[in-house]
Amino acid sequence: MGVRYWAAMDRLIEIFGVALFLGLGLVFVPLERLIPFHAQPVLRRQWLSDLGFWVFNRPLLLVLAFLYVGAIGGGLGFAVPVGATTWVGALPLWASVPLALLVADLTFYCFHRAAHAIPVLWQFHAVHHSIEKLDWLASVRVHPLDQLFTTISGVALQLALGFSVETLAITGTVYLWQSHFVHSNLRVSLGPLRWLIAGPAFHHWHHSDRPEARDKNFAGQLPFLDRLLGTAHFPEKEFSQTYGIPDPVPSAYPSALLYPFRRLARMARGLPLEPGEGVHGADSASDQSPLERANFRRDGGEK
Ligand SMILES: [Zn+2]
Ligand SMILES: [Zn+2]
Numbered sequence: 001m002g003v004r005y006w007a008a009m010d011r012l013i014e015i016f017g018v019a020l021f022l023g024l025g026l027v028f029v030p031l032e033r034l035i036p037f038h039a040q041p042v043l044r045r046q047w048l049s050d051l052g053f054w055v056f057n058r059p060l061l062l063v064l065a066f067l068y069v070g071a072i073g074g075g076l077g078f079a080v081p082v083g084a085t086t087w088v089g090a091l092p093l094w095a096s097v098p099l100a101l102l103v104a105d106l107t108f109y110c111f112h113r114a115a116h117a118i119p120v121l122w123q124f125h126a127v128h129h130s131i132e133k134l135d136w137l138a139s140v141r142v143h144p145l146d147q148l149f150t151t152i153s154g155v156a157l158q159l160a161l162g163f164s165v166e167t168l169a170i171t172g173t174v175y176l177w178q179s180h181f182v183h184s185n186l187r188v189s190l191g192p193l194r195w196l197i198a199g200p201a202f203h204h205w206h207h208s209d210r211p212e213a214r215d216k217n218f219a220g221q222l223p224f225l226d227r228l229l230g231t232a233h234f235p236e237k238e239f240s241q242t243y244g245i246p247d248p249v250p251s252a253y254p255s256a257l258l259y260p261f262r263r264l265a266r267m268a269r270g271l272p273l274e275p276g277e278g279v280h281g282a283d284s285a286s287d288q289s290p291l292e293r294a295n296f297r298r299d300g301g302e303k
Contacts, residue, residue, distance in 0.1 A: 017058050024180055028136035032185045037134075037200060037239065040185060044133045052253035053140045061144050068148050069156045076160035085162030096167040100158050104171060105221045107154035109229070112218045115150055119267070123260035124149070130249035130256075131183075132242075134204055139183035143260060151175075151220075178221055187239075194234070195224045201240075205233050208240040 029042055088096065115125035124146040131138045158168055182203035190199045198221050206217040216233035219225040226232035250256050266273060 017054065021054060024136060024177075028180060028184055028186075032135060035187050037185045037187045037204070038241075040133055040135070044135065046131075046133065046251050047137060049251040049253065049256075050137045050141050053142070053256075054137070056253055057140060057142070057144055057147070061147060064144055064148055065152045065155070068152055069159065072153075073156050073159055076156060080160050080162070085160075088162040089164055091167075093166060093170070096163055097170050100163045100167050100171045101174065101221060103158055103161065103163075104154035104175065105219055105225060107157050108150055108220045109218045109225050111150045111153050112220070113215075113231070115146065116215050116218070120264065121146075121149065123263040123267075126245060126247045126249050127256050127259060129207060129245045130247065130251070131207060132244040134183050134185055134200075134207060134243055136180040136184040139179045141256075143257065145260075175221065182220070194236075195227060196222065198223050202234055204240040204243070207243040209242050209244050210240070213240065 032042070088099075091099065112125075115121040124143045127143040128141055128146060131141055155168070155172070158171070163171075178198065182198050182200055184200050186200050188199055189201070190197055194202070198219060202217055202223050203220075205213045208214075213233045216231050217223070217226050218231055223232065223234065226234075249259055263273070
């Protein structure tokens, strides 16, 4: 009983990422106290709901990612010439890691941009944009199907192109830490590297509720992609101050999980979505003040 219990606990800890959570917290929490972007407590509003995302999204995502990569990986594998996978697989790490990062982030950029442009996909991505207080933990507020689409698609492509397991392990680790870094409440300047490495100043603008920042900064790791593709909003001396969207996304994990499906059901039945919601990129958020939008969210548009 004792051995089995501890083995089961060990497995649960691994599944729920307790060690990783503590490691990230030990790094980011003190730093966010030392050099904060915005003055806010560690246990800021909705931190408990984000903890729920951490605990429940992880095991769900592991299963979904396994199925998703298996389902689309085969098709992608057939599309890639054998010569290409052999060449990629033989690359030394110093060459394969930057190339794999580029492949992953270019894929992320395209799928992320689609998630903003296509109303059906936006219903899922809106969960991530419902964040109003950014910090290292807020990065986990993502609908699992949105995460599959925007992030795991890049992993599937990396695998199909023949990148080695070592390369994927390195790029996966870089992605994980960087995803917490870009959401963190850290006032850091990356100086001349600001267009090479995405940091908080870059990604915070992506979450900004300001009209000029809407549908900008789609890259997750490599800001120069936005610069090259004409979607950058990254002023050197100005920082994003307030975040969020008018869509009434619930913060509790089970409700947030169901939110896109409820919205899609309304769309399928031809029922109107509330003003300022649903179709991202062309709605009325810009003519509402942040307070009006906040009140609208708290009232909950959807019944
Ligand atoms: Zn986005
Ligand atoms: Zn984000």
